[in-house]
Amino acid sequence: MTDTRDALTIARTSDGRLVRRPLSPHLQVYRPQITSILSIMHRMTGIALSAGTLLLAWWLVAAATSDSSYATVSGFMRSPIGLLFLLGWIASLWYHFCNGIRHLAWDAGFGFELPTVHASGWAVVAATAALTALTAIAVVMAL
Amino acid sequence: MSETAKTSTTKTGGKLHVGVMQSELGRARGLGSARSGTHHWWAERVTSMALVPLTIWFVIAALRLVGHTRGDVAHWAANPVNATLGAALVIVTFHHMQLGLQVVVEDYIHAESMRMPMILAIKGAAFLLGLASLVSILKLAFMG
Ligand code: HEM
Numbered sequence: 007m008t009d010t011r012d013a014l015t016i017a018r019t020s021d022g023r024l025v026r027r028p029l030s031p032h033l034q035v036y037r038p039q040i041t042s043i044l045s046i047m048h049r050m051t052g053i054a055l056s057a058g059t060l061l062l063a064w065w066l067v068a069a070a071t072s073d074s075s076y077a078t079v080s081g082f083m084r085s086p087i088g089l090l091f092l093l094g095w096i097a098s099l100w101y102h103f104c105n106g107i108r109h110l111a112w113d114a115g116f117g118f119e120l121p122t123v124h125a126s127g128w129a130v131v132a133a134t135a136a137l138t139a140l141t142a143i144a145v146v147m148a149l
Numbered sequence: 150m151s152e153t154a155k156t157s158t159t160k161t162g163g164k165l166h167v168g169v170m171q172s173e174l175g176r177a178r179g180l181g182s183a184r185s186g187t188h189h190w191w192a193e194r195v196t197s198m199a200l201v202p203l204t205i206w207f208v209i210a211a212l213r214l215v216g217h218t219r220g221d222v223a224h225w226a227a228n229p230v231n232a233t234l235g236a237a238l239v240i241v242t243f244h245h246m247q248l249g250l251q252v253v254v255e256d257y258i259h260a261e262s263m264r265m266p267m268i269l270a271i272k273g274a275a276f277l278l279g280l281a282s283l284v285s286i287l288k289l290a291f292m293g
Contacts, residue, residue, distance in 0.1 A: 049253060060278070063285075069219055069285065071285075073219050073220075106197050107201065141208060144212045148216045
Protein backbone atom coordinates (compact mmCIF):
# COMPACT_ATOMS: atom_id res chain seq x y z
CA MET A 7 0.00 0.00 0.00
CA THR A 8 1.69 3.14 -1.14
CA ASP A 9 -0.91 5.85 -1.18
CA THR A 10 -4.46 6.77 -0.33
CA ARG A 11 -5.65 5.80 -3.76
CA ASP A 12 -4.62 2.20 -3.11
CA ALA A 13 -6.41 2.31 0.19
CA LEU A 14 -9.56 3.33 -1.64
CA THR A 15 -9.32 0.95 -4.58
CA ILE A 16 -8.05 -2.17 -2.85
CA ALA A 17 -10.83 -4.12 -1.22
CA ARG A 18 -11.54 -7.57 0.06
CA THR A 19 -14.10 -9.96 -1.36
CA SER A 20 -16.44 -11.80 0.99
CA ASP A 21 -14.16 -14.85 0.88
CA GLY A 22 -11.21 -12.73 1.98
CA ARG A 23 -9.31 -12.27 -1.29
CA LEU A 24 -7.77 -8.87 -1.98
CA VAL A 25 -8.95 -7.32 -5.23
CA ARG A 26 -8.59 -3.99 -6.94
CA ARG A 27 -12.01 -2.41 -7.32
CA PRO A 28 -12.96 -1.65 -10.93
CA LEU A 29 -12.44 1.96 -11.99
CA SER A 30 -15.10 3.91 -13.85
CA PRO A 31 -14.29 4.70 -17.47
CA HIS A 32 -12.25 7.86 -17.63
CA LEU A 33 -14.00 11.24 -17.92
CA GLN A 34 -12.44 11.94 -21.31
CA VAL A 35 -14.14 9.00 -23.04
CA TYR A 36 -17.58 10.34 -22.18
CA ARG A 37 -19.64 12.46 -24.55
CA PRO A 38 -20.65 15.67 -22.74
CA GLN A 39 -24.18 15.38 -21.41
CA ILE A 40 -26.53 17.79 -19.66
CA THR A 41 -25.93 15.91 -16.40
CA SER A 42 -22.15 16.13 -16.45
CA ILE A 43 -22.03 19.70 -17.77
CA LEU A 44 -24.37 20.99 -15.08
CA SER A 45 -22.43 19.08 -12.44
CA ILE A 46 -19.08 20.66 -13.27
CA MET A 47 -20.79 24.03 -13.63
CA HIS A 48 -21.90 23.83 -10.02
CA ARG A 49 -18.27 23.52 -9.01
CA MET A 50 -17.11 26.27 -11.38
CA THR A 51 -19.77 28.69 -10.17
CA GLY A 52 -18.89 27.81 -6.56
CA ILE A 53 -15.31 28.85 -7.30
CA ALA A 54 -16.44 31.99 -9.17
CA LEU A 55 -18.66 32.96 -6.24
CA SER A 56 -15.73 32.41 -3.90
CA ALA A 57 -13.70 34.89 -5.94
CA GLY A 58 -16.75 37.18 -5.84
CA THR A 59 -16.65 37.29 -2.04
CA LEU A 60 -13.55 39.47 -2.44
CA LEU A 61 -15.81 42.05 -4.06
CA LEU A 62 -18.42 41.62 -1.33
CA ALA A 63 -15.82 42.10 1.40
CA TRP A 64 -14.31 45.08 -0.40
CA TRP A 65 -17.75 46.71 -0.72
CA LEU A 66 -18.56 46.21 2.99
CA VAL A 67 -15.15 47.28 4.27
CA ALA A 68 -15.19 50.38 2.04
CA ALA A 69 -18.69 51.27 3.23
CA ALA A 70 -17.46 51.04 6.81
CA THR A 71 -14.33 53.08 6.08
CA SER A 72 -15.00 56.40 4.35
CA ASP A 73 -16.95 58.20 1.63
CA SER A 74 -13.92 58.26 -0.62
CA SER A 75 -13.19 54.52 -0.32
CA TYR A 76 -16.87 53.86 -0.99
CA ALA A 77 -16.66 56.04 -4.07
CA THR A 78 -13.73 53.92 -5.27
CA VAL A 79 -15.71 50.67 -5.02
CA SER A 80 -18.78 52.21 -6.63
CA GLY A 81 -16.62 53.58 -9.40
CA PHE A 82 -15.10 50.17 -10.02
CA MET A 83 -18.48 48.42 -10.02
CA ARG A 84 -19.87 50.90 -12.55
CA SER A 85 -16.89 50.61 -14.89
CA PRO A 86 -17.30 48.28 -17.89
CA ILE A 87 -15.03 45.66 -16.31
CA GLY A 88 -16.84 46.04 -12.98
CA LEU A 89 -20.23 45.59 -14.62
CA LEU A 90 -18.91 42.52 -16.43
CA PHE A 91 -17.72 41.06 -13.09
CA LEU A 92 -21.09 41.86 -11.58
CA LEU A 93 -22.95 40.17 -14.43
CA GLY A 94 -20.74 37.07 -14.11
CA TRP A 95 -21.27 37.02 -10.37
CA ILE A 96 -25.05 37.39 -10.69
CA ALA A 97 -25.27 34.61 -13.29
CA SER A 98 -23.02 32.36 -11.18
CA LEU A 99 -25.07 33.08 -8.07
CA TRP A 100 -28.40 32.23 -9.69
CA TYR A 101 -27.05 29.11 -11.34
CA HIS A 102 -25.42 27.88 -8.12
CA PHE A 103 -28.56 28.82 -6.18
CA CYS A 104 -30.96 26.96 -8.48
CA ASN A 105 -28.73 23.94 -8.93
CA GLY A 106 -28.02 24.01 -5.18
CA ILE A 107 -31.72 23.56 -4.52
CA ARG A 108 -31.65 20.68 -7.01
CA HIS A 109 -28.77 19.18 -4.99
CA LEU A 110 -30.72 19.58 -1.76
CA ALA A 111 -33.71 17.81 -3.31
CA TRP A 112 -31.45 14.91 -4.28
CA ASP A 113 -30.02 14.84 -0.77
CA ALA A 114 -33.59 14.56 0.54
CA GLY A 115 -34.08 11.60 -1.80
CA PHE A 116 -36.13 13.18 -4.57
CA GLY A 117 -35.72 13.36 -8.33
CA PHE A 118 -33.32 10.53 -9.14
CA GLU A 119 -35.18 9.06 -12.14
CA LEU A 120 -33.29 9.92 -15.33
CA PRO A 121 -36.17 11.81 -17.02
CA THR A 122 -36.60 13.83 -13.82
CA VAL A 123 -32.86 14.55 -13.64
CA HIS A 124 -32.97 15.88 -17.21
CA ALA A 125 -36.11 17.91 -16.60
CA SER A 126 -34.80 19.48 -13.38
CA GLY A 127 -31.52 20.25 -15.16
CA TRP A 128 -33.27 22.16 -17.94
CA ALA A 129 -35.45 23.86 -15.34
CA VAL A 130 -32.27 25.09 -13.61
CA VAL A 131 -30.94 26.44 -16.93
CA ALA A 132 -34.22 28.26 -17.65
CA ALA A 133 -34.56 29.64 -14.12
CA THR A 134 -30.95 30.84 -14.15
CA ALA A 135 -31.48 32.68 -17.43
CA ALA A 136 -34.71 34.29 -16.21
CA LEU A 137 -33.38 35.34 -12.79
CA THR A 138 -30.12 36.64 -14.28
CA ALA A 139 -31.97 38.73 -16.86
CA LEU A 140 -34.35 40.08 -14.23
CA THR A 141 -31.53 41.01 -11.84
CA ALA A 142 -29.43 42.56 -14.60
CA ILE A 143 -32.37 44.70 -15.71
CA ALA A 144 -32.96 45.79 -12.11
CA VAL A 145 -29.29 46.80 -11.78
CA VAL A 146 -29.31 48.78 -15.01
CA MET A 147 -32.51 50.57 -14.03
CA ALA A 148 -31.08 51.52 -10.63
CA LEU A 149 -27.73 52.78 -11.95
CA MET B 150 -4.86 -8.54 9.54
CA SER B 151 -4.91 -12.00 7.98
CA GLU B 152 -2.17 -13.71 5.95
CA THR B 153 -4.00 -13.12 2.68
CA ALA B 154 -3.44 -9.42 3.10
CA LYS B 155 0.28 -9.74 2.45
CA THR B 156 0.14 -9.75 -1.31
CA SER B 157 -2.37 -10.77 -3.90
CA THR B 158 -2.51 -10.79 -7.65
CA THR B 159 -5.17 -9.30 -9.89
CA LYS B 160 -6.46 -11.00 -13.01
CA THR B 161 -4.29 -8.72 -15.09
CA GLY B 162 -1.25 -9.78 -13.15
CA GLY B 163 -0.56 -6.53 -11.29
CA LYS B 164 0.65 -6.99 -7.73
CA LEU B 165 -1.36 -5.52 -4.91
CA HIS B 166 0.91 -4.35 -2.15
CA VAL B 167 -0.36 -4.15 1.36
CA GLY B 168 1.90 -3.29 4.24
CA VAL B 169 2.24 -6.44 6.32
CA MET B 170 2.60 -4.49 9.54
CA GLN B 171 -0.35 -2.24 8.81
CA SER B 172 -3.61 -2.97 10.55
CA GLU B 173 -7.06 -2.40 9.06
CA LEU B 174 -7.26 0.63 11.34
CA GLY B 175 -4.03 1.95 9.92
CA ARG B 176 -5.40 1.62 6.42
CA ALA B 177 -8.56 3.48 7.33
CA ARG B 178 -6.86 6.33 9.18
CA GLY B 179 -7.05 9.67 7.46
CA LEU B 180 -9.82 8.48 5.19
CA GLY B 181 -12.67 9.78 7.31
CA SER B 182 -14.35 8.64 10.43
CA ALA B 183 -17.29 6.38 11.10
CA ARG B 184 -18.66 8.89 13.60
CA SER B 185 -17.66 12.38 12.55
CA GLY B 186 -17.13 11.61 8.86
CA THR B 187 -20.46 13.08 7.81
CA HIS B 188 -19.98 16.32 9.70
CA HIS B 189 -18.37 18.21 6.82
CA TRP B 190 -21.00 16.99 4.36
CA TRP B 191 -23.83 17.88 6.72
CA ALA B 192 -22.44 21.35 7.47
CA GLU B 193 -22.30 22.06 3.72
CA ARG B 194 -26.03 21.11 3.45
CA VAL B 195 -27.07 23.13 6.51
CA THR B 196 -25.29 26.24 5.21
CA SER B 197 -26.84 25.65 1.77
CA MET B 198 -30.32 25.51 3.23
CA ALA B 199 -29.71 28.70 5.19
CA LEU B 200 -28.35 30.40 2.07
CA VAL B 201 -31.56 29.90 0.09
CA PRO B 202 -33.62 32.56 1.93
CA LEU B 203 -30.56 34.66 2.83
CA THR B 204 -29.49 34.94 -0.80
CA ILE B 205 -32.93 36.07 -1.94
CA TRP B 206 -33.01 38.64 0.84
CA PHE B 207 -29.50 39.86 0.04
CA VAL B 208 -30.04 40.26 -3.71
CA ILE B 209 -33.17 42.34 -3.12
CA ALA B 210 -31.44 44.42 -0.43
CA ALA B 211 -28.35 44.98 -2.58
CA LEU B 212 -30.45 45.97 -5.60
CA ARG B 213 -32.15 48.63 -3.52
CA LEU B 214 -28.75 50.04 -2.54
CA VAL B 215 -27.43 50.30 -6.11
CA GLY B 216 -26.75 53.93 -6.98
CA HIS B 217 -26.92 55.10 -3.37
CA THR B 218 -24.34 56.78 -1.17
CA ARG B 219 -22.25 55.38 1.67
CA GLY B 220 -24.54 57.22 4.06
CA ASP B 221 -27.54 55.35 2.67
CA VAL B 222 -25.74 52.04 3.21
CA ALA B 223 -25.01 53.01 6.82
CA HIS B 224 -28.62 54.02 7.30
CA TRP B 225 -29.71 50.67 5.89
CA ALA B 226 -27.34 48.79 8.22
CA ALA B 227 -28.62 50.74 11.23
CA ASN B 228 -31.84 48.77 10.97
CA PRO B 229 -31.32 45.77 13.32
CA VAL B 230 -33.12 43.37 10.98
CA ASN B 231 -30.76 44.28 8.13
CA ALA B 232 -27.71 44.13 10.39
CA THR B 233 -28.74 40.71 11.74
CA LEU B 234 -29.51 39.20 8.35
CA GLY B 235 -26.41 40.79 6.85
CA ALA B 236 -24.23 39.33 9.60
CA ALA B 237 -25.91 35.93 9.19
CA LEU B 238 -25.37 36.04 5.43
CA VAL B 239 -21.68 36.83 5.84
CA ILE B 240 -21.05 34.13 8.45
CA VAL B 241 -22.94 31.42 6.57
CA THR B 242 -21.53 32.34 3.16
CA PHE B 243 -17.89 32.28 4.24
CA HIS B 244 -18.37 29.05 6.18
CA HIS B 245 -20.11 27.41 3.21
CA MET B 246 -17.38 28.69 0.90
CA GLN B 247 -14.43 27.34 2.87
CA LEU B 248 -16.13 23.95 3.29
CA GLY B 249 -16.74 23.81 -0.46
CA LEU B 250 -13.28 24.96 -1.49
CA GLN B 251 -11.71 22.38 0.83
CA VAL B 252 -13.43 19.60 -1.12
CA VAL B 253 -12.27 21.09 -4.43
CA VAL B 254 -8.66 21.14 -3.20
CA GLU B 255 -8.95 17.59 -1.83
CA ASP B 256 -10.23 16.38 -5.19
CA TYR B 257 -7.56 17.95 -7.38
CA ILE B 258 -4.43 18.42 -5.29
CA HIS B 259 -2.89 15.03 -4.71
CA ALA B 260 0.53 15.97 -3.34
CA GLU B 261 0.29 15.83 0.43
CA SER B 262 2.83 18.62 0.75
CA MET B 263 0.60 20.97 -1.25
CA ARG B 264 -2.82 19.92 -0.10
CA MET B 265 -2.70 20.79 3.57
CA PRO B 266 -1.00 24.20 3.11
CA MET B 267 -3.57 25.14 0.45
CA ILE B 268 -6.50 24.12 2.62
CA LEU B 269 -5.07 26.04 5.57
CA ALA B 270 -4.47 29.10 3.39
CA ILE B 271 -8.07 28.98 2.12
CA LYS B 272 -9.45 28.61 5.64
CA GLY B 273 -7.29 31.46 6.90
CA ALA B 274 -8.26 33.75 4.03
CA ALA B 275 -11.97 32.87 4.35
CA PHE B 276 -11.83 33.49 8.09
CA LEU B 277 -10.15 36.89 7.76
CA LEU B 278 -12.30 38.02 4.83
CA GLY B 279 -15.46 36.92 6.61
CA LEU B 280 -14.39 38.60 9.82
CA ALA B 281 -13.58 41.84 7.98
CA SER B 282 -17.03 41.77 6.37
CA LEU B 283 -18.72 41.08 9.70
CA VAL B 284 -16.81 43.81 11.53
CA SER B 285 -17.74 46.23 8.74
CA ILE B 286 -21.45 45.43 9.00
CA LEU B 287 -21.35 45.85 12.78
CA LYS B 288 -19.42 49.10 12.49
CA LEU B 289 -21.98 50.43 9.99
CA ALA B 290 -24.80 49.28 12.25
CA PHE B 291 -23.50 50.80 15.47
CA MET B 292 -21.41 53.75 14.36
CA GLY B 293 -22.72 54.61 10.90
C1 HEM C 1 -21.60 33.49 -2.49
C2 HEM C 1 -22.19 32.39 -2.11
C3 HEM C 1 -21.67 30.99 -2.33
C4 HEM C 1 -20.38 30.52 -2.45
C5 HEM C 1 -19.09 31.33 -2.37
C6 HEM C 1 -20.47 29.09 -2.65
C7 HEM C 1 -19.40 28.25 -2.82
C8 HEM C 1 -19.47 26.88 -2.98
C9 HEM C 1 -18.35 26.01 -3.26
C10 HEM C 1 -16.90 26.44 -3.43
C11 HEM C 1 -18.84 24.74 -3.34
C12 HEM C 1 -18.04 23.48 -3.62
C13 HEM C 1 -18.28 23.00 -5.02
C14 HEM C 1 -17.89 21.58 -5.24
O1 HEM C 1 -17.52 20.86 -4.31
O2 HEM C 1 -17.95 21.15 -6.39
C15 HEM C 1 -20.26 24.80 -3.09
C16 HEM C 1 -21.09 23.68 -3.05
C17 HEM C 1 -22.44 23.74 -2.81
N1 HEM C 1 -23.21 24.88 -2.72
FE1 HEM C 1 -22.50 26.78 -2.67
N2 HEM C 1 -21.78 28.70 -2.63
C18 HEM C 1 -22.54 29.83 -2.44
C19 HEM C 1 -23.91 29.89 -2.38
C20 HEM C 1 -24.77 28.82 -2.37
C21 HEM C 1 -26.20 28.92 -2.28
C22 HEM C 1 -27.01 30.21 -2.23
C23 HEM C 1 -26.68 27.66 -2.27
C24 HEM C 1 -28.16 27.37 -2.19
C25 HEM C 1 -28.73 26.26 -2.37
C26 HEM C 1 -25.54 26.74 -2.36
C27 HEM C 1 -25.60 25.35 -2.39
C28 HEM C 1 -24.54 24.50 -2.51
C29 HEM C 1 -24.60 23.05 -2.44
C30 HEM C 1 -25.84 22.19 -2.22
C31 HEM C 1 -23.29 22.58 -2.62
C32 HEM C 1 -22.81 21.12 -2.62
C33 HEM C 1 -22.85 20.56 -4.00
C34 HEM C 1 -22.21 19.21 -4.10
O3 HEM C 1 -22.65 18.25 -3.44
O4 HEM C 1 -21.25 19.07 -4.88
N3 HEM C 1 -24.38 27.49 -2.43
N4 HEM C 1 -20.62 26.11 -2.89
